[in-house]
Structures are given as C-alpha cells and as structure tokens.
Amino acid sequence: MHLTHLSLTHFRLFARLDMELPRRTLLLVGENAQGKTSLLEAIYYLATFTSLHASLDRQIVSFAAAREPLAVARIVGDFEREGRAHRLEVRLILEANGGFPPARFRKEILLDGVKRTAQEATGALTAVMFLPDMTHILDGSPEERRRYLNLALAQAVPGYAQALTDYTRALEQRNALLKLLQERSADPAQLAYWDTLLAEKGAFILHARIAAIAELERLAARIHNRLTGGTEVLQFVYLPAYDPLPHPEGQYALPILTPMDRGGFSLTQLREGFLQRLSDLRSEEIARGVTTIGPHRDELRFLSNGVDLGDYGSRGQLRTTLLSLKMAEARWMKERTGEFPILLLDEILAELDDRRRADLLDALDDFEQAVLTTTDLKLFAPPFLSRCTVWRVTQGVVQTESPQQGEQLSPSL
Ligand SMILES: Nc1ncnc2c1ncn2[C@@H]1O[C@H](COP(=O)(O)OP(=O)(O)OP(=O)(O)O)[C@@H](O)[C@H]1O
Secondary structure, eight states, X not given: OEEEEEXXXXXXXXXXXXXXXXXXXXXXXXXXXXXXXXXXXXXXXXXXXXOSSGGGGGGGBOHHHHXXXXXXXXXXXXXXXXXXXXXXXXXXXXXXXXXXXXXXXXXXXXXXXXXXXXXXXXXXXXXXXXXXXXXXXXXXXXXXXHHHHHHHHHHHSTTHXXXXXXXXXXXXXXXXXXXXXXXXXXXXXXXXXXXXXXXXXXXXXXXXXXXXXXXXXXXXXXXXXXXXXXXXOEEEEEEOSSOOSOOSTTOOSOOSOOOOOOTTOOHHHHHHHHHHHHHHTHHHHHHXXXXXXXXXXXXEEEEXXXXXXXXXXXXXXXXXXXXXXXXXXXXXXXXXXXXXXXXXXXXXXXXXXXXXXXXXXXXXXXXXXXXXXESOXXXXXXXXXXXXXEEEEETTEEEESSTTXXXXXXXXX
C-alpha cells in the first residue's frame, strides 16, 4: 500500500499543502519545529483517526483557523491498495462560541466519498509510526501499552476497532450501574445484560490480543536478536486482567513474569470464562463500584534476557527494543493484511549506533513506502540517499532539496 497524494488544510502549521508522494523512501529534512513530525502525524491520522495523544485531537486545527467561529482542518490522502485507487478524507471541525475551551469538536471521515465511522474506516490505510518518545510504551504506564496494542490491532484485525468501542461503552454503563448498586439505588439483576455484553466484546479483544502478542513477539525477538548481535533475548509477557488460565486458589493474577501460552482458548471458552469470573466477583465489584477485570486493565511487559525493561532498561536498550517492536509491528501487519503498512519514522537514526543504522536502512528496502524525518542529512550514507527522495520542510512549506533548482511543492497561503 502507498500514498500517492496528500493534501492538508489548516492542519497544525500547514495552512495549505498539496503534495504527490513518491513510492519507496521519502526523507524529510528540516530544522526543529518546521512541521516534519506534523506531516507524519497527518498520514498516521488517516490510519488511526486519532492524534498521537488522543486527548489532544482538537489541537490539530491550526491556531489561526481555530480563532474563527467555525474552523475545519482537512487531511485528504489518495492511496493505492492492491492495485486500486482510494481516497480517505478526514475533517476536524471546531465550532467555537467565543468561549474557552471551544464548544464543540467533531470529526467526519469519508472513504471513497462515503461517510464512515472511525471503526468502519480503520484498516483501509495502514501505517506504523515510530517517534523517539514512544519508549514510554516500554517504561510508561500500562495504559500506554494498551493503546499501542489497540492502535496496531485496530488496523489489522477486522472487527477489533468496533469491539473496542462497544466494550468501552458497555464498561462505562456497567461502572455507572455498579456505582448505583454500591449506593443501593438499583436492582442487581440489571447487571446481567452488561455482563453478557462485556464478556462478549471482552472475549473478542482478549482472543485477538493473545494471538497478536504471540505473533508480534516471534517477529520482534528475531529482529532484536539481529539488532543486538545475538546478545539479547526479547520476550513479551502478557498479563490479562481476566486470565483464562487457572490460578492458585484465591489468586486472580499471576505476579510472576512468566511467558504463558493462552493460544489454545476458543472465543467461546474466553467468553464463558469471563462471564463466570464477573459473576464470582459480583459482590466485590458492587462494594468497590467498579469493574475490576477485563481488557481495560490488561498489562504487557517486555523482558530482555529475563529482566523487565520497563523497570531496568537502559536508554539505549529501550531505543533498540522500540525499534524491534515497531519493525515487528510493520511485518506483522503485512502478514495479517497482505499489504505493507506505510512506515513513518521520526528522527529514528539520531541515537542508534552505526551497525543498527545500517541494519535499519537496509530493512527499509523491503517496504513499499517509508517516510523518514531528520534534522541532519549527514546521518545517512550517500548510497542510501541516492535511493531515496529528499525534501526540505521549512515553516510548513515543502520543497525538493537543493534549493537552487528547488521546485516548491506546497504554496503557503
Ligand atoms: N495547531 C497548530 N497550529 C499552528 N502551528 C502548530 C499547531 N500545532 C503545532 N504547531 C507548531 O508546529 C511546530 C511543530 O512542528 P513539528 O513538531 O511537526 O516540527 P518538526 O519539524 O518535526 O520539529 P522537530 O525536529 O523539533 O521534531 C511548532 O512550532 C508548533 O508550535
């Protein structure tokens, strides 16, 4: 899969941008704060319909436009998938009423001209994003790891994005009911409906995560072995909050970081097991007024040679592991969907040693399209540069590199 054209309007510092994208590797060079990462973000938005920090979606609308009573940021991407041309358009609409924060923010998504929900349109275009600060996937809160899993799985597993939305809604309703029950102002029989829905959607998510984590681990371990010259064995340890594996009496979570195989459980077994556990925990959950098990509380840990990287990983180890994880994610998407995702790599070379740099740049040749950013072209070897297209980004304007003959690709309005 590859993007052929990208058009932005009022997207961050891009007042207006129209660019044809080359196939293979595009390298965006520029000083800090010129818009390189924003360009990657725009492409990633077409894959996931969420900004890099989900809560900050409305900040995408350019400052200048956001001052108007009605502001619309637009991302339009033309892409080819399995030889067919498609178009995705996202409109981010900010309706201000003069107050702060602005009154309403909503998004509209059109796939080939037809309005779709984000759940329906996710997976049409797939992308994998690498940002240097994504090491927080490894050493940040469990929520970061769940978000990482969700963004990857929503793109490659049919039905996952919808199941996640349905699960989250059911969870909110169930938690609201548990609060009422805690205050004795509802009938406990009402829980049955939400338990069934939660178990159905939760089992789907759990089933998908069990399979995906095992596949990602297999791919990442191989890449990591090569990147570290065979010195580090990478393992993933999935700790689902509802765990279908039998536990010792009275113990609901396995505290030990031991890789376990949960691949044999069917969707029905997971659903029935989850439902049973909800029933077992009912009085405890009513007393606490909250749902205590399920995919919203899952954890995933990463081990190198048996040591937990989240707690003990050095900066270099975290960077290399993130790279292994991201390259594995891209290859996994290709295995799952039959199409290479678009690779979006922000400042990826800056902290890697020469061998890892060379390894990474060689790996890019396998991909159909990759967009990289850098502040320093010297980090790239001349043979690599001769194989890619280099464009310069300056204050929201993109031009071919070598300014003397440079042709401006995006008029800044
Ligand atoms: N909604 C917005 N409207 C206008 N400008 C914005 C908006 N959001 C961010 N910016 C500006 O965009 C710039 C950041 O762009 P971006 O992060 O894409 O730069 P970059 O070239 O990747 O820089 P670096 O190399 O430092 O990562 C900042 O100057 C920021 O103030």
